[in-house]
Amino acid sequence: MNLKRGISCGISEMLSRISLSANFRTGFRVLLYHSVGTRTDLKTSGVYYVTPDLFQRHMSILKELKGISVVGFEEGNGYGDTLEVAVTFDDGFKDNLSEAVPILTELEIPFTVFVSRKHIKYDASEYLNEAELKELAAWPGATIGAHGANHLPLAPLDQSEIWHEVHDSKNYLEDLLGKPVLTMSYPFGSLNHVVRDVVEKAGYLRAACRHWGINDAYNDRLLLYRTPIHAEDTERIFIQKLKGFWDWHGRFQRDQKIYE
Ligand SMILES: [Zn+2]
Numbered sequence: 386m387n388l389k390r391g392i393s394c395g396i397s398e399m400l401s402r403i404s405l406s407a408n409f410r411t412g413f414r415v416l417l418y419h420s421v422g423t424r425t426d427l428k429t430s431g432v433y434y435v436t437p438d439l440f441q442r443h444m445s446i447l448k449e450l451k452g453i454s455v456v457g458f459e460e461g462n463g464y465g466d467t468l469e470v471a472v473t474f475d476d477g478f479k480d481n482l483s484e485a486v487p488i489l490t491e492l493e494i495p496f497t498v499f500v501s502r503k504h505i506k507y508d509a510s511e512y513l514n515e516a517e518l519k520e521l522a523a524w525p526g527a528t529i530g531a532h533g534a535n536h537l538p539l540a541p542l543d544q545s546e547i548w549h550e551v552h553d554s555k556n557y558l559e560d561l562l563g564k565p566v567l568t569m570s571y572p573f574g575s576l577n578h579v580v581r582d583v584v585e586k587a588g589y590l591r592a593a594c595r596h597w598g599i600n601d602a603y604n605d606r607l608l609l610y611r612t613p614i615h616a617e618d619t620e621r622i623f624i625q626k627l628k629g630f631w632d633w634h635g636r637f638q639r640d641q642k643i644y645e
Contacts, residue, residue, distance in 0.1 A: 387552035390617065393634070397622070401630045409452040409468035409628055412599040416443075416470060420478040421485040423511065432615050437484040443614065443623050444472070448492050453627070457495040457528060459568055459591055462574040463601040468627065472496040473593060473611065475532060475570055477504055477513045480609045482521045492523075495526035499570040499593070501536040502557045518585060522562050531555050538575030556585055568592065570611075577643060581607050597635035598601075598626035608643065610635070 424434035435443070447470055451593050454467045461469040473487070474481050477500035485510045489496050498521060504512035527614030531554040533539065537593040539547050551569065555594060562586060567590045571580070574595025584592050584607055592607045612626050 387480050387624055390615075393631070394622065395628055396633065397625050397630045400633070401625050402629075404630070408598070409450075411466055411606075412464070412601050413456075413469045413471070413609075413610055414627065414629075415458060415461070415593055415611040416472050417593070417613045418474045418485075418596065419471070420592060421474075421480045423478055423480045432613055434616055435490070435614060435618070436616070437480075439616070439618070440485060441488050442620055443618070444488055444492050446620060446623060446627075447472075447494065450624070450627075455494050457526070458497040458530070458593065459528060460495075461600070463599075463604065465473045470627065473570065475496045476500065476512060476536075477518065477532075482513060482517055485526070486521060486524055489526060492525060493526065495528070497530050497568060499526040499532035499568075500558070501532040501572065502534045503536050505561075508582055515619040518564065519602065528531075528568065529558060529562060529566060530593075531558055531566055532570050533572040536572045537592060538573045539580045540577045542576040542580075542624065544579060544583060547580055548587065550586045551584050551589070555589070571595070576608075581605075581643075596638055597632050599629055599632060618633055625643040 387610050418435060420434035421440045422437045429573060441582040447453055452467055456469045456471055458471040458473050461471050470496055477498050481498055500518060505515055505518055521527055533550045534554040539550060555566050569589050591609060593609050593611050596610050597612060600609050
């Protein structure tokens with residue numbers, strides 16, 4: 386475990402110990418996964434993978450713990466008296482189909498995979514190709530969302546370039562899958578108010594950030610917070626994340642201003 390991760394674990398553990406509430410707070414929490422098994426280098430990509438075994442344990446917790454309702458990314462609203470949790474994946478790794486889908490299907494957990502055209506069309510070594518993406522999209526509970534045409538950070542681009550990235554990726558996926566694509570996630574979590582407004586104009590109803598936090602009934606649906614999941618997230622840490630004891634990270638993210 387590196388120093389930064391060690392400090393994060395220590396602070397979150399301390400917050401969980403001084404918390405008076407044993408219950409989950411209500412709201413809509415969106416989990417962010419990437420690869421399930423393919424990437425294994427903890428040092429460089431701990432935030433980009435979990436092992437299939439760990440993923441299985443996380444998903445079992447979602448089904449077993451009282452006070453949690455598992456919902457699709459496009460459905461959660463933060464009303465109600467349970468914690469709503471959605472499972473999402475960025476980038477469309479091949480192992481999402483081979484490793485994650487069997488676990489999710491067995492447990493009847495809906496999920497959303499955000500994919501970029503560039504990876505699907507031109508990078509079949511690590512990412513789903515077109516045939517595999519179609520296969521994944523046909524599974525019960527699966528939703529495909531966009532993740533930019535070329536997987537570029539959107540905030541540095543000008544308005545027409547942003548439009549190209551978000552509009553073309555939507556059109557490409559709709560043609561390929563034969564159904565509307567109404568959700569997206571921002572590549573690298575890169576966004577500003579211009580990006581957000583172009584995404585709305587392109588016809589998306591929901592978009593996921595990489596900013597830590599839990600959503601309530603009033604959050605902008607095009608700026609939905611997520612909760613990144615890490616290769617070293619034991620059951621204890623996973624439950625801490627579900628309860629919000631890691632959300633303090635959001636306050637230290639560079640893009641905090643956008644959400645205030
Ligand atoms: Zn990405």
